[in-house]
Amino acid sequence: MAAGVGHGGCAAVAAMARIWPKGTRVAYIDTDGRSLDAAGADGLQIGERVIQGMGTGGEQRMGQRAAESDAERIRGLFRGIDLLFLAVGLGGGAGTGAAPVVAREARNAGAFVVALASLPFRFEGLRRMEIASCGLRALQASADAAVVLPNQRLLRQAAERTHIPAVFRAADEALAEGVQALWRVVTKPGVIPLGLEEIRALARRGQGRCILACAEGRGPDKVAQALAALKGHALLEDGAVLETADAYLVSVMGGADLALQDVDRLMDGLRRLGREDALVASGLCCRDDWQDRLCVALLVAEKAEAEAANPEPGPAEPERPAAERPKPAPPAGPKITQTGLFDTVRQGPFTDVEPTVVDGTNLDMPTYLRRGILIQKTQRESPA
């Protein structure tokens, strides 16, 4: 299932529904009643009590409140769904605020949530980018995997004097293409299967930022075409992202006529584009109705330093506390997979007292840890 949250997310899902007619169930979630009119039965208006059907005015908190107030309905929307692609355009109010809540509720309903979030263009201003960064962090904590689409990179692909609506439409379509590629990656039974766990594992690496790029090739040099397209892909910054990434995921889809040599050449080419020591997870599947056609989807775990427009302070050693997966039933207790972070020696003000346990949760353990919020540890040396 694919769901869009907020203005950008819904536009992306609408674009997807256009190029992918026989696809999957879709849903549109927004606070603005009017923009959902076109969605018909697939639309879910949230926060009616809180916002009375209007927009959030760019206020992320309003978006969050709106989603929280309708948490039950959101959860009901995803009942029985195993896999959810959540599209959202970060930087505004409804999408940024509501998306983490929607992701959380979808997980509570038992779905594996892959969030596809686009970051604003640089011309939209620093504030929107900051709001988007916050929203991304929250989304990374509440979804199983978060794939990032920095819109700014798309500008390079656009010709000079492209109209603004066309630029945004291109952004929507990029998001839609991403969903489609990932969907195929995961759902088609593969010769070499690729599972959701690999995606989640990749998403947790490093800063948790994943970039999705897809490329196609047709005809006899389909491999060369695909490789060239990937190398020049705007989202991969002309290959720079791949060069520095320490892990990525490749999914190859080809026709029944796909030869082993083709796959070999493709993987070889990718290895040369990327790092020698990079961790690669790969999957391969074949479609009977494809002929002389190849589609490569690349999910790359990006290093944060590559993102120059990012206002986050450069970390020395980012700390990644393990996130707790919310279970539909009340949790039996927090799973501390990162040891040493809260052992008895450092109980500080709570030594010698009984731990405060409510509903099986030890509240003495810091909240940010239990909620899977990523915090960058302090640098030991002050910067020169």
Added chain:
Amino acid sequence: MAWDPLVAVEIGTSKVCALVGEAREDGLILITGLGVCPSRGCVRKGLILDLEKAAACVKRAIEDAEQTSRVEIGKVYLTVAGGHVRCLHSQGSVPVLDVRAGITPEDMEQVKDVARAVNLPHDRELMHSIPCHYLVDDQPFVNNPRGMRGAKLALDMLLVHGARTALANAIQAVQGLGIEVADVAFSGLCAGMAILTPEQKEAGVALVELGAGTTNYLVYAGNAIALAGSLAVGGDHVTNDIAQAFNLSLKRAEQLKQDTGAGHLEPSQHIQELALPAEAGFSACSVSVSDVNTVIRARLDETFRLLARLFREQGLAQRLGAGIVLVGGGVQMKGLLPIAECAFDLPAGIGRPIHFSGLTLAAEGVAYAAPLGMLRYAARSLRRESEPGGLGRLVGSVLGRFWGRT
């Protein structure tokens, strides 16, 4: 008629305080003395860990209060809090003695005794028994059944109980100094007496007291106390979260907590870093203001949501017309109210002591809500005792009679 000065003592996780006050006829209480002694280390989450040190703190606080008030203190009223304080509802019913004469005070006493006779586990002690509302035959929600005609009188009562050892320790900390403990009460109930107005109680209100070691709550619905208790999560948890997140000493974390606050940050603050110089045992480092803010907000949000869920489970969320009132040292946190409003989905405000005067309570009153309320309770209990038909002085059975109605 003037009464002797009254003294209330609160043994808290961050401080022990003693308040001396004089009650006037019209209900106004004039604060004449205040003594405070930090209690860090010997009290945690509202529980006394080191009796000797705690007693020393109490002594210091009382001596300071004696100095400022120029009164010698020999008897105090004690407020206690701690995660061990719970409440439960119990019902009792009795047949009316004389149906023709109507319901008499004796009937009311009898049904109270029946409702109160609950078997608590032997490590628990009854602190308060508070009548919520009566039922006369089939008519529910009767406030005062006196004189009404009916065959059966039933009572819904709220019992507040605490851990026997915790209570005994608190009492011992004072009695060990040779000072008499006249009465013991739950801080949350006391705070309610100092802060809440009759209008708020009528409309339904939840008082949340944010202390260093515990968060106490008191909920009024339908003009009666519906819920009272204590959650052992407090300001110290926020400090500890910061210390853990950034590898800081507790002292530094505490300072950072107060400086940063929990409010929404300005865009410039999002990328701001604070450079912290080296101190004993910890090297110099820098922290991101945004991250500190996030850690604080996460903890506050979680704590409020826990309480909000508790209120919802008890069916109280819809009945709080006056919303949430916040008191305690924790309300000094910047940006607290929006977080509370979001978590409870109700309007929230900071409470102020009502009908008190003296010292600098205007600024500090919120941190002393519990002992202030205890003074009011003490004043009322003395006033009732001087009336005919006064009540005995038993810890546990007396206390309840002064709550439930104002």
